[in-house]
Amino acid sequence: MPRFASFSLTNNMSAFFAPFISKPDTVSAIMLRVLLALLPGIALYVWHFGPAILVSIALASLTALGTEALMLKLRDRPVRHFLSDNSALLTGWLLALSIPPLAPWWLVVVGTAFAIAIAKHLYGGLGNNPFNPAMVGYAVLIVSFPAQMTHWIAPHGLGLAELDFLGQLEYIFLGALPPNVTLDAVTMATPLDTLKTRLHLDEPVNQILQMPIYGRLGGQGSEMVSLGFLLGGLYLLAARIVTWHIPVAYLGTLFAAAGIFHLADPAHYAAPLFHWFSGAAMLGAFFILTDPITSPTTPKGKLIFAAGAGLLTYLIRAFGSFPDGVAFATLLMNICVPLITLYTQPPVFGKKGPASGKEKGRP
Amino acid sequence: MRTLFKFNGGIHPPGNKERSTQRGIARAPLPAKLVIPFRQHAGEAARPVVRVGDHVLKGQLIGMPDGYFSSAVHASTSGTIAAIAAQPIAHPSGLPDLCATLIPDGREEWIPHAAVDYRNSDPAELRQHLRMCGVVGLGGAVFPSDLKLRPLRGHPNKDIGTLILNGAECEPYITCDDMLMRERAAEIVQGAEMLRFMLEAGEVLIGIEDNKPQAVAAMRQAVADSGLPFEVVVVPTIYPGGSAKQLIRVLTGLEVPSGKLPTEIGVQCFNVATACSVYRALAHGEPLLSRIVTITGNVRRAQNYEVLLGTPVQELVALGEALPDTDRYIMGGPMMGLPLSSTAIPLVKASNCIIAASDKLFPPAPPALPCIRCSRCAQVCPADLQPMDLFWFSQSREFDKAQQFSLFDCIECGACSYVCPSHIPLVQYFQFAKSEIRAREQDQRAADHARERHEFREYRIEREKQEKAERLAAREQAAKQAQPPAASATPADDAQQKIQAAIARAREQAAASRPKNTDNLTAQQQAEIAEIEARRAKAHERAEPAGEVADNHSEGRSQ
Ligand code: SF4
Ligand code: SF4
Numbered sequence: 001m002p003r004f005a006s007f008s009l010t011n012n013m014s015a016f017f018a019p020f021i022s023k024p025d026t027v028s029a030i031m032l033r034v035l036l037a038l039l040p041g042i043a044l045y046v047w048h049f050g051p052a053i054l055v056s057i058a059l060a061s062l063t064a065l066g067t068e069a070l071m072l073k074l075r076d077r078p079v080r081h082f083l084s085d086n087s088a089l090l091t092g093w094l095l096a097l098s099i100p101p102l103a104p105w106w107l108v109v110v111g112t113a114f115a116i117a118i119a120k121h122l123y124g125g126l127g128n129n130p131f132n133p134a135m136v137g138y139a140v141l142i143v144s145f146p147a148q149m150t151h152w153i154a155p156h157g158l159g160l161a162e163l164d165f166l167g168q169l170e171y172i173f174l175g176a177l178p179p180n181v182t183l184d185a186v187t188m189a190t191p192l193d194t195l196k197t198r199l200h201l202d203e204p205v206n207q208i209l210q211m212p213i214y215g216r217l218g219g220q221g222s223e224m225v226s227l228g229f230l231l232g233g234l235y236l237l238a239a240r241i242v243t244w245h246i247p248v249a250y251l252g253t254l255f256a257a258a259g260i261f262h263l264a265d266p267a268h269y270a271a272p273l274f275h276w277f278s279g280a281a282m283l284g285a286f287f288i289l290t291d292p293i294t295s296p297t298t299p300k301g302k303l304i305f306a307a308g309a310g311l312l313t314y315l316i317r318a319f320g321s322f323p324d325g326v327a328f329a330t331l332l333m334n335i336c337v338p339l340i341t342l343y344t345q346p347p348v349f350g351k352k353g354p355a356s357g358k359e360k361g362r363p
Numbered sequence: 364m365r366t367l368f369k370f371n372g373g374i375h376p377p378g379n380k381e382r383s384t385q386r387g388i389a390r391a392p393l394p395a396k397l398v399i400p401f402r403q404h405a406g407e408a409a410r411p412v413v414r415v416g417d418h419v420l421k422g423q424l425i426g427m428p429d430g431y432f433s434s435a436v437h438a439s440t441s442g443t444i445a446a447i448a449a450q451p452i453a454h455p456s457g458l459p460d461l462c463a464t465l466i467p468d469g470r471e472e473w474i475p476h477a478a479v480d481y482r483n484s485d486p487a488e489l490r491q492h493l494r495m496c497g498v499v500g501l502g503g504a505v506f507p508s509d510l511k512l513r514p515l516r517g518h519p520n521k522d523i524g525t526l527i528l529n530g531a532e533c534e535p536y537i538t539c540d541d542m543l544m545r546e547r548a549a550e551i552v553q554g555a556e557m558l559r560f561m562l563e564a565g566e567v568l569i570g571i572e573d574n575k576p577q578a579v580a581a582m583r584q585a586v587a588d589s590g591l592p593f594e595v596v597v598v599p600t601i602y603p604g605g606s607a608k609q610l611i612r613v614l615t616g617l618e619v620p621s622g623k624l625p626t627e628i629g630v631q632c633f634n635v636a637t638a639c640s641v642y643r644a645l646a647h648g649e650p651l652l653s654r655i656v657t658i659t660g661n662v663r664r665a666q667n668y669e670v671l672l673g674t675p676v677q678e679l680v681a682l683g684e685a686l687p688d689t690d691r692y693i694m695g696g697p698m699m700g701l702p703l704s705s706t707a708i709p710l711v712k713a714s715n716c717i718i719a720a721s722d723k724l725f726p727p728a729p730p731a732l733p734c735i736r737c738s739r740c741a742q743v744c745p746a747d748l749q750p751m752d753l754f755w756f757s758q759s760r761e762f763d764k765a766q767q768f769s770l771f772d773c774i775e776c777g778a779c780s781y782v783c784p785s786h787i788p789l790v791q792y793f794q795f796a797k798s799e800i801r802a803r804e805q806d807q808r809a810a811d812h813a814r815e816r817h818e819f820r821e822y823r824i825e826r827e828k829q830e831k832a833e834r835l836a837a838r839e840q841a842a843k844q845a846q847p848p849a850a851s852a853t854p855a856d857d858a859q860q861k862i863q864a865a866i867a868r869a870r871e872q873a874a875a876s877r878p879k880n881t882d883n884l885t886a887q888q889q890a891e892i893a894e895i896e897a898r899r900a901k902a903h904e905r906a907e908p909a910g911e912v913a914d915n916h917s918e919g920r921s922q
Pocket of ligand 2: 750
């Protein structure tokens with residue numbers, strides 16, 4: 001670097017090169033605020049389903065930090081510097097929120113470790129992973145342990161039996177249930193799952209949605225959690241941590257796709273709002289698809305990416321064999337990101353419009 | 364109310380301009396020694412026309428413009444030339460440059476000078492006058508002003524609909540233009556009228572950011588007093604809104620096409636301080652000998668001073684009374700400024716501000732993290748680039764890719780670095796990539812040059828052989844036939860033609876094989892290239908003509 005020759009290069013270039021000032025924004029602070037934005041959803045989760053989710057989140061956090069530290073050490077990177085960026089923590093939380101909380105402890109541990117070690121660090125660590133690590137973890141779990149992935153806790157008042165916190169802990173860590181209580185009594189299929197199974201039995205949608213597990217918008221309890229995530233998402237928008245493009249395009253496309261099918265055949269296709277407030281749609285719209293590393297950087301690219309994910313989510317939900325489509329939609333769209341980014345480059349200043357001369361577009 | 368336009372991106376860093384605007388502009392005392400670089404402008408350095416030991420008067424020419432793309436340099440005061448030698452100057456390359464050391468005699472004795480009746484003068488004469496007065500853009504790019512007043516081929520001056528005076532001064536801390544507009548508004552307005560006259564421009568817009576209400580008021584008053592139909596336009600404060608292309612966009616809605624000059628869309632833009640020096644040059648015949656410089660930052664007395672060109676930075680630092688924990692100095696603002704390697708470096712035409720800095724004032728950024736592709740950099744880029752991609756290509760040395768993605772449209776404003784949450788020094792990567800690309804092209808050109816010479820040498824050897832053979836044959840023939848060889852002149856002419864043809868061919872080949880990279884550069888970029896090349900050439904003790912850039916001109920930026 002010939003230009004730098006006259007100055008001694010030190011660790012921080014900022015003392016020697018313009019600009020000498022910077023916004024006090026850090027990756028760590030951004031990630032921390034995303035974690036904070038998850039809190040309303042988590043609080044409602046605890047309110048409706050009991051504290052088991054906190055155990056998953058704790059397990060995921062510890063595993064994430066441990067795996068991250070280990071991988072950084074193996075890759076000979078400054079551990080403390082990278083660990084404090086909070087990105088591993090976020091991956092852990094998102095995975096914990098995507099899988100059933102009442103599951104053997106190793107489920108979330110295996111998923112998180114895989115997400116961090118394989119999906120993140122084997123691809124080069126922070127900033128280099130093409131796939132959303134949390135969603136890779138989820139996909140691995142649902143393919144490898146489908147049984148454990150279907151036992152969702154029933155919300156308060158809906159299960160045949162209910163576990164207190166100690167009971168939940170006992171099941172998570174020891175696999176033991178109180179006498180006379182079966183796993184089926186405290187868990188249930190998700191509202192999306194139930195809808196799918198019942199539709200196969202040729203029941204009309206409106207009749208299915210009369211079941212007690214359904215609430216006003218989506219599933220009883222889970223709709224409130226979705227609402228919590230929506231709230232957190234709006235905070236992210238207001239704090240300008242995410243731009244509007246992905247949430248709007250994602251939810252918009254999901255709404256439109258669901259709306260078209262619903263209008264055409266209301267007996268077989270649930271209404272758009274149901275899709276918004278079921279499963280991981282809200283979590284996906286604001287927290288998963290918006291992961292900057294695995295989404296396009298251009299505004300137009302973000303719209304295409306999110307619209308694609310919205311459509312895929314709907315198709316998987318309506319016609320696929322998996323209960324929810326968010327994870328696979330995300331991963332499928334992750335593959336397209338480099339291409340989308342390349343073809344949605346905005347015109348450069350002085351290279352747009354007829355007023356700016358001959359050189360239109362990019363070379 | 365004029366409709367204003369927007370450019371994408373931009374940032375709002377804290378302005379920190381209040382401190383240095385509390386006091387008026389003061390005149391810096393005459394220093395004991397002036398160090399006057401012969402290159403204070405974009406383009407070729409001026410050629411020294413004085414000798415060591417000469418006594419010079421204030422305003423006397425000491426550096427003659429050397430070639431088309433150059434400007435004059437003068438003695439800032441009367442005194443004796445003590446040395447003409449390479450000295451450290453403020454330049455990113457860190458290389459020293461030729462300077463005259465002037466020991467003032469304290470008499471401030473002027474060379475005779477007189478006003479120019481510009482309304483009854485030929486435009487070409489006026490331009491020559493400005494050139495000999497060393498008038499260059501004072502916004503930062505120091506582009507010779509006479510070149511910007513020259514009609515472009517195919518774009519006569521009467522096509523210039525709008526003359527813009529740039530009083531935006533968007534960079535934090537700097538207040539020299541602000542204070543100049545407050546105190547010398549009338550001179551600026553007169554200078555603007557002179558520029559308008561020379562350009563035959565239609566309207567004149569004076570763009571000032573809304574964080575300078577006093578400057579706006581003073582300029583409005585001056586315009587009203589002058590009775591000229593100029594408009595003072597208040598533009599929103601945003602960095603880098605004072606960059607020429609961005610200001611043109613805000614005021615006119617026009618975008619200067621990439622690699623083109625503002626005149627090609629009928630606009631020309633001058634900094635307010637430049638207008639003021641045009642006024643001094645025409646109304647008083649004074650060459651450019653001083654400028655306003657802000658001293659601010661970690662100092663007890665932040666203020667603006669009128670400083671003689673060539674004054675060492677330390678003189679200004681002493682006036683500002685730098686605080687004890689000051690450990691470095693920056694020439695320019697915190698966004699685009701240059702850290703100084705020493706305070707013995709002279710203040711020049713491009714120096715608008717000196718910031719005394721410490722870790723407390725400018726806390727060092729935390730160590731960089733990898734890019735998380737958050738695209739905050741793209742959101743603030745005024746050139747609508749994708750800095751994270753350019754960073755990627757620069758880091759991996761894929762320079763062709765970087766160029767494809769418009770690296771050379773980057774104005775190095777630093778907005779991307781400013782917002783990057785990973786604290787990646789993005790601009791440094793871009794500067795590095797640009798200099799690598801230029802170096803590569805330079806090497807390519809040198810290689811072409813060498814090949815051309817090689818081909819010529821081979822041809823010469825071949826020709827000599829041939830000539831020898833011909834001479835021999837002629838002699839033999841003469842001996843045989845005892846006749847005067849009448850044909851000997853023709854082969855020589857022939858040979859001459861062949862040489863010309865060979866050179867022409869080699870040139871053509873060289874031109875064809877040269878990568879087209881430099882074709883799309885703006886004049887400022889080309890000026891930079893020319894400058895860097897000139898430096899390289901000097902550093903390598905090689906003298907290569909760098910005249911190709913001379914046809915284009917513009918003032919790239921004027922914050
Ligand atoms: S702001 Fe920094 S981290 Fe974000 S995309 Fe740009 S370079 Fe990457
Ligand atoms: S330095 Fe270049 S890339 Fe960065 S914001 Fe400015 S113009 Fe854009």
